Amino acid sequence: MxxxxxxxxxxxxxxxxxxxxxxxxxxxxxxxxxxxxxxxxAPLTPTPAAAPVAAAPAPTPAPAPAPAPAPAPAPAPAPLRDTAPDAALQLLTLFQREARLIDFTQENLSAYSDADIGAAARVVHEGCSKVLREHFTIEAVRSEAEGSRIVLEEGFDAGAVRLTGNVVGKAPFRGALSHRGWRASSVRLPKLADAHDASVLAPAEVEL
Structure with a gap:
């Protein structure tokens, strides 16, 4: 048509x-x-040309997919502090001098009776207690009596309180205090001379 x-x-x-x-x-x-x-x-009127057919618009390209978000960087590990070994060596020296602790732990106890071991353990216990009393002030982390029920609110010091048993969910935690914990509120180790070799925990003894 x-x-x-x-x-x-x-x-x-x-x-x-x-x-x-x-x-x-x-x-x-x-x-x-x-x-x-x-x-x-009259002048001839030209036949109007047919209007050009508009070209079909180019298809709009589909938008590129949004890039996946980059994964969050892993938290940096907490920096570790270097500890000087002299203090630990000095403490071992004190335990050896007052309680013969190193002698006791290095001895093969299989040849001794339980009574002999018990007597030696009493000497070690008394000597270690003396070192702790003289050079440290030691206090309980928790003041409650062992066995009492306590509540740990959110933000509790996980370095001072360790959770045991069925640990599920998040704070607040309710449980029984099985151990009060210990902390050293002060340390009083003797000073060392610059020429002192702290690695010698107990000098060898030569009887003349």
């Missing part, structure tokens, strides 16, 4: 009667003849 507004051109056989009719009408009708003259003198 032609939807254009331009009228269809008449065929050859249709133009024959039109030509004869126009010929006789021009001879007999002055006004008709004038219209023919005006039509002949």
């Amino acid at each position: 032609n939807n254009s507004s331009t009228p269809a051109l008449p065929s050859f056989w249709r133009r024959i009667p039109l030509a004869f009719g126009a010929f006789f009408s021009t001879l007999s009708d002055a006004e008709y003849a004038a219209r023919i003259v005006r039509l002949a003198d």
